[in-house]
Ligand code: 5AD
């Protein structure tokens with residue numbers, strides 16, 4: 059979501075005459091678009107702001123903006139800690155970036171724009187032609203994100219998102235379809251629909267929009283001619299409907315990839331996390347998914363060391379890993395976030411135990427990923443090419459695996475090609491294709 063927000067800010071800036079440059083030293087404006095989901099993400103922002111302070115001492119005219127969740131969370135505290143920051147831009151305020159930058163110039167003082175409203179509506183934001191050229195950083199011109207909703211009402215006890223992104227709000231299907239269509243007209247081949255919990259899309263529609271469920275939205279987007287691949291993230295297991303699972307059977311361009319964060323394999327921990335499902339519920343949903351789409355690649359998120367997590371609880375998480383054998387996972391040490399309920403929970407786990415549990419989990423996950431990847435060896439997979447070089451090229455399968463090919467091709471980024479997989483590593487595959495003569 060931050061990547062998409064950064065694109066939008068880039069688009070606003072280019073309409074104000076800004077051009078992108080490659081280094082912070084020569085920039086007139088630096089925006090840090092920030093994340094505060096875990097303590098580590100926030101620490102990175104603070105150390106980068108420290109480095110920027112030095113640059114700004116040499117070039118006092120430079121402006122520094124902190125946008126996103128750290129900005130939302132810290133507000134004017136950020137200016138107190140980092141007086142060299144010119145603009146603190148909250149998550150609902152990025153669309154008015156141009157106005158706020160102008161205000162910093164007019165007033166010569168730091169501006170704090172972190173207001174949030176229950177009535178907030180995500181504006182219709184059509185990509186401009188310039189954006190489609192792929193001028194914004196590392197973005198692939200053929201693969202883009204589209205935000206379908208913002209905020210979250212789930213209040214998992216460890217999570218800061220409901221506070222930094224605000225109440226859940228869905229965009230109208232009409233706006234979303236228009237945005238995707240515009241991207242596709244400009245040559246985009248793959249779209250990932252984004253929301254904190256896409257399964258509840260449409261429950262709280264933007265303004266007067268006609269209610270539309272997430273599966274209905276997927277069908278509408280999939281009908282856009284010229285779109286080759288469709289993905290989405292993220293889903294909450296408690297809301298995963300049979301209708302959505304059925305989309306993996308019925309929508310040909312919906313990629314066989316699914317991210318379904320489970321967080322823990324212990325019912326007691328899940329309850330304290332306020333997740334509203336049990337391990338048995340989760341396993342039942344996973345079974346239904348694989349029954350519908352046997353070639354699905356399933357990934358998850360895990361938190362280790364949640365307050366009160368016993369050795370037995372952690373062993374249950376390891377059991378779950380053995381039962382599901384996730385294709386991959388993102389695993390994190392629990393960290394306290396400001397204002398969330400779990401900050402006040404008893405039984406905080408030491409850093410050392412958290413690190414040990416994380417290492418055990420990740421070691422086993424790596425082995426499983428390698429075994430899972432090994433199952434692709436000998437199969438034929440359609441890949442979308444991402445980048446080409448002198449000695450070969452790189453693409454991605456529908457299951458979201460990176461494939462390296464060390465043969466020359468005349469095809470380019472965004473083109474589809476069938477390859478045969480001949481080698482599997484932990485994080486990527488190797489493939490070859492048979493050139494047509
Ligand atoms: N500590 C550790 N991990 C967290 N996540 C969210 N909040 C925390 C926290 N306080 C993880 C969850 C979530 C992912 C995006 O980040 O696993 O799914």
Ligand code: SF4
Nearest residue numbers: 210212213214217219
């Ligand atoms: Fe955070 Fe996701 Fe829970 Fe929402 S559903 S509170 S974003 S972990």
